[in-house]
Amino acid sequence: MKAAKSGTKDGLEKTKIAVMRTFLNRKDVPGDSEEEEMGFLEVPVNDLKHLFPELGPMPEGLSPQQVVRRHILGSIVQSERSYVDSLRRILQDYRNPLVEMEPKVLSLRKCQVVFFRVKEILQCHSMFQIALSSRVAEWDTTEKIGDLFVASFSKSMVLDVYSEYVNNFTTAMSLIKKACLTKPAFLEFLKKRQMGSVDRVTLYGLMVKPIQRFPQFILLLQDMLKNTPKGHADRLSLQLALTELETLAEKLNEQKRLADQVAEIQQLTKSVSDRSSINKLLSSGQRQLLLCETLTETVYSDRGQLIKSKERKVFLLNDMLVCTNINFKCVGQLEISTLVPLGPKYIVKWNAALPQVQVVEVGQESSAHEKDNVVIPNLGLKKHMPSSQSSHNKVYLGPPRLFQELQDLQKDLAVVEQITLLISTLHGTYQNLNMTVAQDWCLALQRLMRVKEEEIHSANKCRLRLLLPGKPDKSGRPVNVMVVFITPNPLSKISWVNRLHLAKIALREENQPGWLCPEEDKKCKAPFWCPILVSRMPAFSSRALDLQISQYILPNHSEVHIVILVS
Template identity: 80%
Template sequence: MRAARSGTKDGLERTRMAVLRKVTFLQRRDSPGDSEEEDTGFLEVTVSDLRHPPPELGPAPQGLSPQQVLRRHILGSIVQSERSYVDSLKRILQDYRKPLLEMEPKVLSARKCQVVFFRLKEILQCHSMFQIALASRVAEWDSNEKIGDLFVASFSKSMVLDVYSDYVNNFTTAMSLIKKACLTKPAFLDFLKKRQMASADRVTLYGLMVKPIQRFPQFILLLQDMLKNTPRGHADRLALQLALTELETLAEKLNEQKRVADQLAEMQQLSKSISDRSSLNKVLGSGQRQLLLCETLTETVYGDRGQLLKSKERKVFLLSDLLVCANVNFRGQLEISNLVPLGPKYVLKWSSALPQVQVVEVGQDSGDKDGAATAATAATAGHRRHDKVYLGPPRLFQELQDLQKDLAVVEQITLLVSTLHGTYQNLNMAVAQDWCLALQRMMKVKEEEIHSANKCRLRLLLPGKPDKSGRPISVMVVFITPSPLSKISWVNRLHLAKIGLRDENQPGWLCPDEDRKSRAPFWCPILCCHIPAFSSKALDLQVRSAPTSCLLGVIWVLHPLSLCIHDFWEQNHKSHSRGAGKSRN
């Protein structure tokens, strides 16, 4: 016990001294900029090009099959792309980071440099180790032809995911800091331009720093080509499949983190752009709103005869309880945008609460309960026929209406032709019927064009300002989505978000905050109904009714159709309770 205690004290003292000496592997942080000195939690390994030269594929031996020759070409592409990638990482650290840290007077502080170049040294270390192992595999390629297990061993480690995740999550912040420094510090902008002009390929700092995000998709494409040209039964085939699985999983995780980081940046940019509107800014600043979807859509406005009046790109944000539309305004100097992409500045156009937003689809009946579709149709062009709402492009619909009128006239002409007693050239029943068939075919083609155009046309009915009499007026807004799948995504997300806002889908629990105030949790599950597990009345029931009550208390339904199941259970529960009360009396 004494030895154990002394050993523990000795180890504690050594750890304390190591911390005072700032030993790097004992210190770890999860975010950049925590201190002036960069502390990454990794041992820095210096790889000498003399002791470990880059991998290089030698000449091909004689007697190789066409498939083996093709595999050698793919291996050469892997070697060449990895060498170029490592050189790009070194250029960032040597041509940009090091001069910025050594520059006097400093144009970028050490803390900001750490934020901009966060985790790049660790990424370079990972790929330097991979390059050493790759060189050995390339040297013995003609004897065993195996490379899949090298990718598995090199990129399945958790530290690779950690450093790339940190880099991807920090990328938007780093680009924002570079953009701000370019706008506010001419010396920094001049430094970036000189470095770009001094390089042989004229690649900007942004072009170099985006390569780590693109690296794993490049690896996946190369290994897919290698797997296609690896025959069944080959010793490397299973390892290549495992390597592809590892890399695709890693790329998917990084893509998801990049998507979340981009959405957060979009929310911050939107909040900055509408800072003068205090009410909406408070809504965006609160932690209860989530960004579900944002995309650049084209808003179109048509005239009464179907002519296109105006068309402009809008940025549409779907929040958990709000739909926001903003104008996209790209402002900035052209020379800065060539060095680093300038983010758009948003100008709020309108916002509407989700419960008041309605999606109007093709063929919707005009006799809706609230008359929304009728008001929308009257507001746009008044296109109605046989109590149906045609929601295609107005020009196409006008052409369809003209064909319908012509068909009605031709049908009347056909009836008159049938009453003729004489025989006349080009004026008989056969010719009249051909006219009718031709007009019907043209109407069918026009309806298909309208249907095809509506696949990318998103129509939203929004509440407008009331008229002079105080009656509410609905306003139709028409967006053109980039693809039919995009429209389907918008319709589905809007529908699910509106379901999540129903009273029965609000969370039935509260999270106590540090100041002893209750607030709703940040992530609310989309449910259909929830019932308290226990109540005062349930305690008076007999034991035989307890399983039903408990079952009702723990059912959390996830599908809208389960409302019927809930009603069925509730009715049975009430009838069972009444039966239990009668038996008790």
């Protein structure tokens, strides 16, 4: 109190810290410990005093919409009860025994990482459950629930707690997997806890529920809104609640996506040999994952027959394309995989710098062939072919079997047209050998060709062709290799093509970040990936003492002098 009475700024800060410690039961102020607390007020909830909310008997004379709304409210109450019970099980069945266990199978620091923010999430929903109880008790007179969701989940601290939980989720699962592999006692502890539970839900199954909670709320409130008539007192509140929850869910989904991308790069880095050159590139911290997806690589024979089709995990980094084999085998880890997902291991098949990767669309093959020798491993053919086989080059455009069938139809049509010309020279009349029959043959073949072209066009929507640099031939000339992937759907192919083009544009020097600020040791920080599509301009340090005078020649050959004055 002396510090507060002195009236100084330092005294005011000390008073604030003392109040925070007193009312928030905190041992340290923010920043003093590794696990920085959120500043939540610890409110003990008495289960006997605050029972789970329950709907009473349904009154008579309710409209069909009121009955449906009552059932939806019951689903909200039931799902919230199950969710709060799952959070308590995480703490009571797993966290607390691990913290109290002697000898430790998991250190206190690792326990903090694994169960990070679970207690704060439980506190949020315990308070929400208390408010929900009172709202359920008066439901038949008020029929309002939307404002409760707005008041409970529009606070910034809720977003902060859930965000930190989501961001930490991948790290927590990785730590659990590592502990299962290295500490048999920890694995045995998880197995006993799972077998001792009524529903046999694993720790992973419990900890994934906070990530799924807001999508569940959104579905329930959407059903409630559909059954709320216009002019109802709860309708506007439900719309506001849905807006708040959808915004919150979108932010959490984006953070989860970014965290998963970081985990994918880490998993890819672990799969590469430490001595490999790509390992140094991946572990340098300069890489960002733009897109990764499981695609199907297809290999065909020169007759258009499918030789091989295998799933590959393809990673699009900001400056590199990496293709890997997927290895799901987990020898000796079967029981661990039942407790926590281990995920696949990757074996790098090839990688290529993005500037050297070309997307080959329909109609671009001929121009690509003119540049270099192009070896198509899918077909085993080379560019140099007899002129009589020039039409056979169309096999590069898409599915070889379909193009082979189209070419056969084209050849048959040409033969039928010749037959038609010969028929026109006949002097006699013969059954089934006249111009009408010949023209019908031509029309039928043309219809089959149109059907085949539509099939090819549909297949091309999911066919991603990439031209990659290969090993030089015996004469030292560069050879490009064509790789063909099948994407899950047409939108996936569009996404890959667009991301590839944008990433290549971003790598151009003129599209790097606009300002590079040199440090005192005259070293520049690594630029972050951000294609701003402007020219780069250097910025001089604010501590420079000399005037910097530069002379530039403009494109029209006029000179301009720029003087930079430093105060």
